[in-house]
Amino acid sequence: MLTPLLDISVTPIEIHVNATPAKLEYDNTLQPIAKVHTTNATLSMQTTAPEMRIDTYEARKSIGLENSGDFARDIGQRGMQALSKRIGEIVQDGNQMADTANGVRVADIIRQKMLEQPELVTTFLPTGGADVSFQAGDLKMQVQPGDINCDWGKMGCEQHYTPATMEFEVVQRPEIHFEYLGRPAYVPPSADPEYEAEE
Numbered sequence: 001m002l003t004p005l006l007d008i009s010v011t012p013i014e015i016h017v018n019a020t021p022a023k024l025e026y027d028n029t030l031q032p033i034a035k036v037h038t039t040n041a042t043l044s045m046q047t048t049a050p051e052m053r054i055d056t057y058e059a060r061k062s063i064g065l066e067n068s069g070d071f072a073r074d075i076g077q078r079g080m081q082a083l084s085k086r087i088g089e090i091v092q093d094g095n096q097m098a099d100t101a102n103g104v105r106v107a108d109i110i111r112q113k114m115l116e117q118p119e120l121v122t123t124f125l126p127t128g129g130a131d132v133s134f135q136a137g138d139l140k141m142q143v144q145p146g147d148i149n150c151d152w153g154k155m156g157c158e159q160h161y162t163p164a165t166m167e168f169e170v171v172q173r174p175e176i177h178f179e180y181l182g183r184p185a186y187v188p189p190s191a192d193p194e195y196e197a198e199e
Helices: 057-062 068-097 106-115
Strands: 006-011 014-020 023-027 034-039 042-048 051-055 131-135 138-144 147-152 158-162 165-172 175-180
Touching: 068 106
Parallel strands: none
Antiparallel strands: 006 175, 014 165, 023 158, 034 147, 042 138, 051 131
C-alpha cells in the first residue's frame, strides 16, 4: 500500500466585510405658499330714460287759452282789424249819405244797418292738434374684467445624501502548508542514523 509522502494543508483567507448602505435624508416640512390677489369684475351701466313730449298749446290757443305774449299780439291784431272795418263802414255810410240827391234817405240807411245779420260760421274746436315728439332712451354698458394674480413662494426642501461605504478587513491571510511525511533518503543508506545493517 502506497501512502502519500507529502501532506498539503490549506488555510483559506478570512475577510470581514462591513457595508453601510447609502442614505438620503430630506426635510419637506416647508410647504409651498401661494398668495392670490383678485380684482373683481365690474359692470357700469348708464341709462337715459325715453321721453315723450306732448305740446297742446296750439289746441289750447284755438279755444282762447293763450299765453300773455300771444294774447297781447292777437288783441292788437283784432283791434287793428276792427278799426279798419269800422273806418270802412264809416266811409261806406258817408258815401251813402252823400248820395241823398238820388233819393237815398238817412232813415233807410239806418234801417238797413239794423236789419243786417252777423255772419255765422260753423267751426270745430279745438282747431289745432297736439304736437307729439318722442326721444328714445339709451343704455351704455362698460365691463371691466376681473384679474387674478398668483405669487408662488418657493417650496423648501433640504436634502442630505450619505453615500454607501464598504470596509474590507482581512482577519486571516491564506496559507498553504506542505509537510513531508516520509523519511529522508540517505545515500549511501548507511548514512542514515537509524540504519541497521542486515545480518
